[in-house]
Amino acid sequence: MIRHLVLFKLNEGVSRDEPRVADGARAFAELGALVPEVESWECGWNISDRPVAYDFAINSSVADGDALVRYLEHPAHQAAVAPWAGFATWVIADYEI
Numbered sequence: 001m002i003r004h005l006v007l008f009k010l011n012e013g014v015s016r017d018e019p020r021v022a023d024g025a026r027a028f029a030e031l032g033a034l035v036p037e038v039e040s041w042e043c044g045w046n047i048s049d050r051p052v053a054y055d056f057a058i059n060s061s062v063a064d065g066d067a068l069v070r071y072l073e074h075p076a077h078q079a080a081v082a083p084w085a086g087f088a089t090w091v092i093a094d095y096e097i
Contacts (some may be wrong), residue, residue, distance in 0.1 A: 008084060018087070
């Protein structure tokens, strides 16, 4: 099993209340159910006010490396992540569990 973690940081001057950001978060909330390889899916906005905290997180899992590749290449994943490039940066960690 592989855990796939993604942390998003909104760009300077971007607010989570902007329609494009709200639409992006909604797309991620729906994504887990659209990709067959996803075994578990959680996502949500950060509630911490610590300066090092990121703004939005995805915590998911897939069966193995092949499933991770299929997830990443899935059209629903590509469509959900594409808008985020316009208003955020992110970091990723994939590890075996």
